Amino acid sequence: MRILIVEDDDRIAKPLAEYLRRQHHIVDITSDGIEGWEWSQSGLYELILLDLMLPKLDGITLCQRLRAASSNALILMLTARDTTGDKIIGLDAGADDYLVKPFDLKELAARIRALARRSQEIRPPILIHGEMQLDPATQQVTYAGDALSLTPKEYMILECFLRNPNQVLTRSAILDKLWEIDKSSGEGSIKTHITNLRNKLRSAGSSEDFIENIYGIGYRLGHK
Known part of the structure; x- marks a missing residue:
């Protein structure tokens, strides 16, 4: 929220x-x-x-x-x-x-x-991408049934991707969606968070391209 x-x-x-x-x-x-x-x-x-x-x-x-x-x-x-x-x-x-x-x-x-x-008239739906599940109601994230421990920013970045599964998200778009107005975090900070998120996903068993780089543009969800 x-x-x-x-x-x-x-x-x-x-x-x-x-x-x-x-x-x-x-x-x-x-x-x-x-x-x-x-x-x-x-x-x-x-x-x-x-x-x-x-x-x-x-x-x-x-x-x-x-x-x-x-x-x-x-x-x-x-x-x-x-x-x-x-x-x-x-x-x-x-x-x-x-x-x-x-x-x-x-x-x-x-x-x-x-x-x-x-x-909310109904419980928000669980977001699913392959073996990844994110429950917005409980803020729990699992991959292949195993719980993932994410930082708040990693969680919000992952939720943003799962809510926009077919879109390429630029770093500036992620900044606008997820960073506070009074924060001075640049696009390099997003790169660091995404790198850390990818490492946790790979450790849980995801593919290398679960979050793809779109050269010169940004990122999007990859293969399930």
């Missing part, structure tokens, strides 16, 4: 982002409401974690703008205000859930999973 955190307190935003990245999410951070609005208009985000008290544009107004613009992103509001009235205001503004600070990261992760379940 691609997540936008709109939070002006780095002591909250940065640890939260790192925790979610370890859960295989793609996370961007912005610290004010105006920039949060601008980034949200990209349509990239499936979930927005939104602080209530923000500089330039407060969280309630931003939430209302997003709903008025017919944004389909899930919105989970994060705030230190815990009165019933505050919660009603946030939910009436269009938030899907409301979590009071301070909160346990495990509770936040559980709420995100619950929101994701409610937003």
Whole structure:
């Protein structure tokens, strides 16, 4: 899931982002409401974690703008205000859930999973390519029945290939899909992750060309 955190307190935003990245999410951070609005208009985000008290544009107004613009992103509001009235205001503004600070990261992760379940009428299908299986619901990856231990970036790259099995993906396209806006990782970083992913796949028994190089263009899934 691609997540936008709109939070002006780095002591909250940065640890939260790192925790979610370890859960295989793609996370961007912005610290004010105006920039949060601008980034949200990209349509990239499936979930927005939104602080209530923000500089330039407060969280309630931003939430209302997003709903008025017919944004389909899930919105989970994060705030230190815990009165019933505050919660009603946030939910009436269009938030899907409301979590009071301070909160346990495990509770936040559980709420995100619950929101994701409610937003999907059916369980997402298992992605299969030959003997490779990736289950988006559990984020488990197996090859020939054996579990693979992948880093978050390796998992996301593999999922990207499996969701686009007949497409050639350029390095710039992979950057756009999987790297956070505020990251400066170049195309060389993608090459390193793909090399490591290939090594793990070969160790599990895959063919040498499971992920093919398309010279001068990028990569695509190879033979099953």
